[in-house]
Amino acid sequence: MKHDVLVVGAGSIGERHTRCFLQTGRAAVAVCEPRADRLAALAAAYPLAATYSCWEQVPFSAGQVVVVATPAPLHEPMATRALAAGCHVLVEKPLTLDVAAAERLQAAAERAPGVSGTAYVYRSLALVAALKARLEAGEIGPVRHVLGVMGQEFPRYRPAYAEVYYRDQATGGGAIQDALTHSVNLVQWCLGLETHVCCQADHLVLPWVTVEDTVALTLRRSGVFLVSLTLNQFQKNNDLQLDFAGERGTLRLDLRTQRLGLNRGEEWEWSDPYPAERDTPFIRQAHHFLDAVEGQRAFACSIAEGVETVRTITAALESWRTGRVVEVRP
Known part of the structure; x- marks a missing residue:
């Protein structure tokens, strides 16, 4: 059974996450993006499971994987909402733009039942x-x-x-x-x-x-x-x-x-x-995060480590x- 993955943000890094999670063969990928042209472009380029134009209307489910690939000021509120819904959450770097927001996100991750991590792809x-x-x-x-x-x-x-x-x-x-x-x-x-x-x-x-x-x-x-x-x-x-x-x-x-x-x-x-190749580490990162969700390994970069950076x-x-x-x- 494939993992239900939602990529939030359809900029260049969001598109890369979409492509690379699909490349694992282990994920059914949906995308959330408010820009109609970008959402249409990704829907035309990739076999998406669903598309959403409004973040507030996304129907989260416990156990879902959410990849937050929006501009950094949005990382904390988006990741916190997904964590509270019981999702597993991978947040793009930088985790946040200030220490207080990063620490709040770390606290939310520690309270939540899901797996979380910071997407430092190196x-x-x-x-x-x-x-x-x-x-x-x-x-x-x-x-x-x-x-x-x-x-x-x-x-x-x-x-x-x-x-x-x-x-x-x-x-x-x-x-x-x-x-x-x-x-x-x-x-x-x-x-x-x-x-x-x-x-x-x-x-x-x-x-x-x-x-x-x-x-x-x-x-x-x-x-x-x-x-x-x-x-x-x-x-x-x-x-x-x-x-x-x-x-x-x-x-x-x-x-x-x-x-x-x-x-x-x-x-x-x-x-x-x-x-x-350019996609290689992102495909490996996607595999590693799905492995962590399945309990096979710890993810390479925790939210706490993202806070320190x-x-x-x-x-x-x-x-x-x-x-x-x-x-x-x-």
């Missing part, structure tokens, strides 16, 4: 899972520094970026909340939580918007680790590289080549590729605005 990449396993095995000893360098020509991948939520921080836009949040969550998954955040950012290139497109972020846990992440959204090459420097070597994640590198001296030793991202924005190092946690 955790569903086989490449990232392999990195985490090697770090946990102690292959390079305690990790003391992470250097992340990443960027892409954002308009090539999101041509309508200036017309959607990305154009405004208040709707979850800008490089920090929309893009860098992925790498922050990945590092937190691999290393644990930082205590202090320092951030510089600017709008340097992208036309038609004024939100930041370039970021330099530092995360620190005193005496334990230092993380330096840099990102821009205009460079021509699409790259993400993370170096985890331990006391006995360095592990490098190279997302472009989809390989892991190990360096204990002069030479790099490279793994075989972990091939993944919100805490860090909001601290990064505060640091940028004030020019101060922000203490996030004691």
Whole structure:
């Protein structure tokens, strides 16, 4: 019997969730979207079980899977309503735009009987899972520094970026909340939580918007680790590289080549590729969430972990605005 899945929001990420849950072969997928043209486009492109144009009129049922893929300010009220109805709820990143809303959503998830999670899709990449396993095995000893360098020509991948939520921080836009949040969550998954955040950012290139497109972020846990992440959204090459420097070597994640590198001296030793198309991690994520619903496994990223990433991202924005190092946690 297939799972009853409702995707709320038919923007680019909502469409991807629709397509990828269908690709699992384990879901009958419905979509809720107020824009008639988008709803019609998805209904024409995919074998949908149902369509809804009004969120308030959706007939929830206990045990239903709800994927919240709307702009971030709507995540808390929508997810809370679905959780209260007994649904299993997967919420897109960022979980919310402020810590208080994130904590309220976490409390709602803890009260509810259903499975819940935050859709940080990097955790569903086989490449990232392999990195985490090697770090946990102690292959390079305690990790003391992470250097992340990443960027892409954002308009090539999101041509309508200036017309959607990305154009405004208040709707979850800008490089920090929309893009860098992925790498922050990945590092937190691999290393644990930082205590202090320092951030510089600017709008340097992208036309038609004024939100930041370039970021330099530092995360620190005193005496334990230092993380330096840099990102821009205009460079021509699409790259993400993370170096985890331990006391006995360095592990490098190279997302472009989809390989892991190990360096204990002069030479790099490279793994075989972990091939993944753009939909691959989303299909894996959909499988993982359905597995969690069936009680086969815990979902990769909990709501509580999503809250901690919100805490860090909001601290990064505060640091940028004030020019101060922000203490996030004691």
